[in-house]
Amino acid sequence: MEKVYKIKNSLRVPMILAVILSIPVFVDLIGRGMETGHIILIVILMLFFYTMAINNFLRRIKITPESVTIGSVIGSKTIARADITALDGLSVGTRQFISLIVGKSSHLIQNSYNDFTGIMDALSAMVPEDHIKEGFTRIRQAPLSRSGDTIAAWLTVAILVTIITFRYLPH
Numbered sequence: 001m002e003k004v005y006k007i008k009n010s011l012r013v014p015m016i017l018a019v020i021l022s023i024p025v026f027v028d029l030i031g032r033g034m035e036t037g038h039i040i041l042i043v044i045l046m047l048f049f050y051t052m053a054i055n056n057f058l059r060r061i062k063i064t065p066e067s068v069t070i071g072s073v074i075g076s077k078t079i080a081r082a083d084i085t086a087l088d089g090l091s092v093g094t095r096q097f098i099s100l101i102v103g104k105s106s107h108l109i110q111n112s113y114n115d116f117t118g119i120m121d122a123l124s125a126m127v128p129e130d131h132i133k134e135g136f137t138r139i140r141q142a143p144l145s146r147s148g149d150t151i152a153a154w155l156t157v158a159i160l161v162t163i164i165t166f167r168y169l170p171h
Helices: 009-030 036-058 116-126 134-141 148-168
Strands: 003-006 060-063 067-072 075-080 086-092 095-102 105-110
Touching: 003 116, 009 036, 009 148, 036 067, 060 116, 086 116, 086 134, 095 116, 095 134, 116 134
Parallel strands: none
Antiparallel strands: 003 060, 060 067, 067 075, 086 095, 095 105
């Protein structure tokens, strides 16, 4: 059975608001008649910001009985079940990562996806028991809830609202 995992729903609303609210801020910055170097820097920042937002909406993991597909704005990578040589895991603060090892390369899946434990269960069901490493077992036994991304997204919204408020409303 195919299962698709996307970025947490709690991140979607603040990301959409941040993208919408950033448009007048970036337009205002560009329209101020700054030097060309500053405008280029602002455009690069805009492109980076919007690329990251689009990437968060497009990021997904698709798990079928025969393969794992990891997708992002750059494209998608399908890994056949037989090619997975190990499953490992690591924790860094409140971030946890599944390391899907294929030969000498590793693909990291972080805990910012919906149903992160479901991803771990689906992956562990795909591979032989001897392919599951201690790090993976450790994060599976104690999965961490990650709220820092959501807080940061809402903080971005608050900052953008503050900028717009002070810039456009009379004081």
